[in-house]
Amino acid sequence: MSPTGPSRRSAANAGWDCRRLGEFRQLGPLPRRFSWLRPGALLASRNDWLARWFGDPTDEMRQEWLRRLAGLLDAVQPAPKVDLADRIVDRFAGRDRISIALLGDPGEGDASQYAVVPVLLAVAGDTDLAVVCSDVIYPAGGIRAYADRFYRPYADYPGPIYGVPGNHDWYDGLTGFMTTFCDVPPDAGAPLPGGRGARAALRRLLWRRPPTATVAEVADMRWYRDAESQLGVQPGPYCAIDAGPVRLVLIDTGISGRIDADQGAWLRRVSTSSPKPKILLTGKPIYSYASLQRCPIVDEAGVVIGDINEIVTDPACNYIAAIGGDDHNYQRYPIRLHDGRTILYVVSGGGGAYLSATHQIPNVDALAPACREESFRCYPLRGDSLAHFSRRYDRLLGFGSGRLVISPDDATTLMAERIGITPPRTGTPPEQISRRARRAARRVYPLPTRGAPAAHNLMSVFLDSDRPPMFKSFLRVDASSTEIVISCWAATGCLEHEREPVLEDRMRAWPDASGRWCWTSETPGRPVP
Template sequence: MSPHPPSRRSPANAGWGCRQIGEFSRLTPRKKRFNWLRPGPLVASRNDWLARRFGDPTDDMRRAWLERLPALQRATLPAPDVDLRTRVIDRFAGRDRISIAVLGDPGEGDASQYAVVPVLQHVAADTDLAVLCSDLIYPAGGIGAYADRFYRPYADYPGPIYGLPGNHDWYDGLTGFMTTFCDVPPDAGAPTVRGPGSALQRTLRRLAWRRPPTATVAEVADMRWYRDAESQQAVQPGPYCAIDAGPVRLVLIDTGITGRIDREQGEWLRAVSAPSDKPKILLTGTPIYSYGTLGRCPIGGGGDVNEIVTEPAHNYVAAIGGDDHNYQRYPVHLRDGRVIQYIVSGGGGAYLSATHQIPDVDRLAPACREEDFRCYPLRGDSLAHFSRRYDALLAFGRGLLRISPEDATTMMAERIGITPPRTGTPPEQISARARRALERVFPLPARGAPAAHNLMSVLFDSDTPPMFKSFLRLDASADEMVIDCWAATGCLEHERDPVLEDRVRARVGPDGRWCWTSETPGRAVP
């Protein structure tokens, strides 16, 4: 296979000027497009609002789930594969080499998610396992939603799939996740816990809290028919766990609704990070670096997740998080000379989060520099995409707010003070109308942040190319590791010959440290 080069080489490789829509359109369920503007998703997501205002019961519910789990899991649990005490899956421990697909924020169940499927099958069908990272099911979990958002889209992926929940997966008390990934009976029901807060807060939260939807054993069996091969089966010991994947250890943490972990999970994380000398990769529902900012992810009782990741004895080489629906890679240089790849991988199927609002990454220097940073879509392509969405809404499709990818490439570089990653329109040739459009579009909501998430996110999505979806493929051996970001533009030509948007390779140096090298082109203009 000869993949298309990245969008830094050509706007066509971002999906602009797509000649024919991809075959994913035939796979997409024939139903109404997922729409956050309808009342249903807003009401179903109310537990987020309640948890942030009246106290978050997630930690108590997680502890209750884990206490109940041994009694709930069926006798078919593959005991040799899982150590329930250490929460480590050793199914792949003996491999000399390992290949892993990582899909972040996949679960809208519409064209946004299914656009990834043909590319996944093309470049990752031979991987040993896959991990779904954060927000598996939109808008609010639910067992029944897994049919079109998990079982059906990945029916042809031959390997086992593991998962870690995002905030949306907790809105049903994690019942759908526990049934799908931990083999809990669908009628088990979410734990009833007291939770934090005053008596009044607990009462208000209990009265308004969303009760999880239910499903019968027969209904779940019908869903599982899509992925019923022996090679596809997997059971994990809860929402956080570790996977000994041959030469690497994957560490999956559950950051709940509010992006933190409790004391018990923090103690487990320290324990599972320390004893193994294998290189480790953290997978988390909320990224540590995103939008040019360090978010440490606090741990109950003190400390934060990034302290554990950067501890030399723990030997972490990468930290991958979802939640923001795009791709970002920050190679962060630590004071002791090591480099850790901090990656946002949230382009697996949800609406797009803008990248044009990422500032100049030189603000992080000397830890990370703009020249070494990578994102998808490129900032200019992100601006061009959102200009079209807002032109349709605010300018009634008259083109007053539309910005071409070439103009957007140049203006974004000017605005944030960087060298364009791809050749754009010469500055003197950009029209006054395009510059006015930039000033109107740039400040508008484009990330799906809490203030805009429910009311505006439908505008961020598109069912036609360019779609700017992506996922990761990780290949590792004892002395080499490669992380690829594969793009899903929605174009037929890119389904047949996918776009390799980013690649970074590490080899073990003479001192035993992993030395990273980017294989994606840098600036288009010296």
């Protein structure tokens, strides 16, 4: 299969000239478009607010899950082998080469999730395993929701799928995740938050109890993925996978984007116990929107005792990449460290959830000299993001009048002017952009597209789109002892891009004479994002 060039080559490659909707709708009956404006979705997600107001109990709940799992794992999973002491899956350890599909934030269960599936099967259907990285199920986990948001869409993916929980997966106490990925019986029941005092008592009173499912109902869901090659069980919400020449390290950052001291000690241990190059997979990105996002390690009292990035950047741990979900787009930052090493930090959250804007990513030269704008990439391109959101806001604020709509060519030029970069593809000459388009850009650009949960949730029904271009994406990782390639594939929702998928970005690494891994961009098209 010959891939289509990236969106920086033409607006058509971004999906703006879509001639026919893709065939993804034939994969099964799709529910109506997911919306955060439905009262049920907001109510089901209330544990997020309770954790922020009254304290996040996920650390103690996770520890209880692990205590339960220790007594169950030997009985439910004689194979593949799992090292219980360090939670290491060694099913793939003997491989000379490995290929991995990575999906971030997929679980809305509507057309925007299913649109990814045909491209995934076309370009990553031969991978050895897949990992869902963050927010497997929206809005709030739930065992029954896995039927149409996990088992059905990935029924034809032939390999095992592992998972990294996101904050939304914790809103049912992690029950659905533990049942699906760790083979915990569905009637086990989630641990309840503990604690003393009035605040803890009020949190327990208001805390959402997870929806239940019977063993028979779970068996019916698993019918979609019951081939022997598809079966895989992981030893907890955080674990390591010895994937041939690389080690994947999956961490659980709970609701608040942190890990406890026990998980921190485990992370340090599995990161130093093997000389293999490592890739961190996390529910929260470490670099996003041209900024370092802290992910603290805390003790039992909640006092910060470290940070995940301290482990990632430690030479003794040999990390070459850190990939996180949560922001629903694609961003890559090759960060050069003081000792001369480069670690690739990636946001990969485009697996199906509503789009997080990229046009509000500032000029990445703000990170210089660690990373510069010329080595940064994002999908959608900033101009395509501005054009996309201008249409959503025109519906909301302009009542469909067209006054706020900005064309992709105009938006390409306007964004390049705004943040001071060379346009990633040919746009409208500046002198030909109308006054109306410039006024629209001034109005649309500062409007909320991410950030505060309230704004995020309120706008999602308007900002999400089940029509092309959808700007979804996922990663394929191919690794051997001599090179590691990370490719970003786009899913626009267009039939032509199901048949000839868009290769949006590619990075390749190889070890130099000293053993350090060196990254280089192989993105087709122009060199500027």
